[in-house]
Amino acid sequence: MIIHGLQKLTLLDFPEHTACTVFLAGCNFRCPFCHNSELLNAATADPLMDDAELLTFLSKRQGLLDGVCITGGEPTLRPDLDKLLKEIKKLGFKTKLDTNGTMPDVIKKLVDSNLVDYIAMDIKSTPEHYELLTGVAVDMDAIRKSVDFIKFCGIEYEFRTTVVKGLHQLADFTAIGKWLKDARAYYLQPFVDRDSVLQKNLTAPTDEELNAYLNEVKKYIPNSYIRGK
Numbered sequence: 346m347i348i349h350g351l352q353k354l355t356l357l358d359f360p361e362h363t364a365c366t367v368f369l370a371g372c373n374f375r376c377p378f379c380h381n382s383e384l385l386n387a388a389t390a391d392p393l394m395d396d397a398e399l400l401t402f403l404s405k406r407q408g409l410l411d412g413v414c415i416t417g418g419e420p421t422l423r424p425d426l427d428k429l430l431k432e433i434k435k436l437g438f439k440t441k442l443d444t445n446g447t448m449p450d451v452i453k454k455l456v457d458s459n460l461v462d463y464i465a466m467d468i469k470s471t472p473e474h475y476e477l478l479t480g481v482a483v484d485m486d487a488i489r490k491s492v493d494f495i496k497f498c499g500i501e502y503e504f505r506t507t508v509v510k511g512l513h514q515l516a517d518f519t520a521i522g523k524w525l526k527d528a529r530a531y532y533l534q535p536f537v538d539r540d541s542v543l544q545k546n547l548t549a550p551t552d553e554e555l556n557a558y559l560n561e562v563k564k565y566i567p568n569s570y571i572r573g574k
Contacts, residue, residue, distance in 0.1 A: 362412035375480030377544035446491030522565030
């Protein structure tokens, strides 16, 4: 497997773990606020290393790191993801999967095979607004199936939404709160601009707006938080 990026140390991406983050290219969404646009197309993304080189790196970090985050792109599109996770687990690391939820059967297979210890699923918006926020046609049945499975899968998880001014409104978080009611954890992440973002001139909500969204969603998901503040 080709690896397209590696953050050698993160204290933020995997809650309560010292970890590294592995980036895999290829995604089936085209979110206007995407930070990793260079990873959207697996055929054109610059390779960094292969899986053998990654495993060599990880073997030298045993005892220093205790977790590995797999992100993208959308990792569940990679047919050999399970093989990579198996090798990472053999080295004694906990694993975290970042996903957009479009491949529920893959998520279930990974969890049922004990290859994932933590899942973070992005919730782009309300079901009615998903296509606006992803830039593509979306199979919402698959998204709902992933949400329902993750909520009761028995491992640690979180749902999270990157909040963009003008693309999200207060009513969206009423609907999201009802949809994800009583989830283990839900995070609002204010949009941060970067050169790699697909759509230019996007901005973050104000602190006042973000706090209003948080207070609204807390009515349905008490364990809701603002990440990055």
